[in-house]
Amino acid sequence: MYNAIWKKYIAVIRILLKRAANEQQTLQLNVSDFEKVGPQKKTGFNFTLKFIQGRVDDLAGLSNTAKELAAVLVQDPQISELFRRGEFHLGVNSKFLLTIRMVQEAPEVAEPALAAENAE
Numbered sequence: 001m002y003n004a005i006w007k008k009y010i011a012v013i014r015i016l017l018k019r020a021a022n023e024q025q026t027l028q029l030n031v032s033d034f035e036k037v038g039p040q041k042k043t044g045f046n047f048t049l050k051f052i053q054g055r056v057d058d059l060a061g062l063s064n065t066a067k068e069l070a071a072v073l074v075q076d077p078q079i080s081e082l083f084r085r086g087e088f089h090l091g092v093n094s095k096f097l098l099t100i101r102m103v104q105e106a107p108e109v110a111e112p113a114l115a116a117e118n119a120e
Contacts, residue, residue: 001037001064002037002065002068002069003072005033005034005037006068006069006073007072009027009098010072010076010079013027013073014078014082016100017082017100020088020100021086021102023101024100024101025099025101026098028096028097028098029096030096031096034065034096045063045065045092046091046092046093046094047092048089048090048091049070049089049091050088050089051083051087051090053083053086053087054074054083054084055083056070065092069090087103087104089101089103
């Protein structure tokens with residue numbers, strides 16, 4: 001239902017994810033895009049998505065709107081690569097403001113050969 005809406009924003013979200021390494025980013029979403037699809041239940045369109053090293057945390061507990069955003073994001077190769085670099089939180093509030101922030105960067109993984117040498 002919401003895939004087309006999220007795909008419309010994918011290029012901007014990709015840029016904001018890159019900038020989120022420095023500071024929290026925001027994007028005002030077009031309310032009418034979401035209202036055209038249909039009214040949301042009592043919770044509205046509020047949600048928070050947490051991506052931890054490339055994976056969505058607690059996918060089962062998310063609304064359809066959030067699940068569809070997560071699916072669109074992980075299908076994009078550049079965004080998937082960004083998500084593997086750390087922990088990102090994306091949220092939409094009742095005013096249809098998308099916030100994106102990088103909580104932490106992933107620890108650097110040592111080269112396997114170097115790790116073996118250091119272990120000896």
